[in-house]
Amino acid sequence: MVSTRKLPGFLTLGLLALVLSSCCTAAQAPPPPPRQVRDDCTGVTNHNIEIGARVSCKWVFVKSNDGGSGNTVNWRSTVAGKKVKITFDNFAVFPGLSCPGDQDVCQSGPLNRDLHGDPSVDFKYHAYLCDDKDHCGQEVDPGIIIVP
Numbered sequence: 001m002v003s004t005r006k007l008p009g010f011l012t013l014g015l016l017a018l019v020l021s022s023c024c025t026a027a028q029a030p031p032p033p034p035r036q037v038r039d040d041c042t043g044v045t046n047h048n049i050e051i052g053a054r055v056s057c058k059w060v061f062v063k064s065n066d067g068g069s070g071n072t073v074n075w076r077s078t079v080a081g082k083k084v085k086i087t088f089d090n091f092a093v094f095p096g097l098s099c100p101g102d103q104d105v106c107q108s109g110p111l112n113r114d115l116h117g118d119p120s121v122d123f124k125y126h127a128y129l130c131d132d133k134d135h136c137g138q139e140v141d142p143g144i145i146i147v148p
Helices: 007-027
Strands: 047-051 059-061 073-077 083-088 100-103 105-107 122-132 135-139 143-146
Touching (some): 047 122, 073 083, 083 105
Parallel strands (some): 047 073, 100 122
Antiparallel strands (some): 073 105, 083 100, 122 135
16 A cells, blocks of 8 residues: 555656656657648749649639740649640630640640730630540530730
8 A cells, every 4th residue: 555655756756757758749740741832823923734633723814925935834634644635715825835635744835925915815725634645535624814
């Protein structure tokens, strides 16, 4: 049997052990996962659009300068083994775009230098995931490019 004088010592040691174990457990907690960097979709900037079950940016804004360069858009497949096909209703939006469905990433190239400063104008594009340029699935969540 424990004497009454030893009881406070045992209680103190028990509490000390409890506090130390909780500190050590908290110190071993895993760090939070890294933040993913995502395209803001609405800034007048270069854009990286992911094509998977959905299109990551529905509306994007791009701008050209007088030299014909400016913002570009990159479309990337997020589905393993699938390629990306991008078409525009108005093929003149990005004259250098060649994205027939045979690559994982497509870059728009520069915006047509004749398209200037009209935020009311929008250009619809169509995105497809493909096995190769001759075998593509249904359109994935159509997107819009707005040229401010």
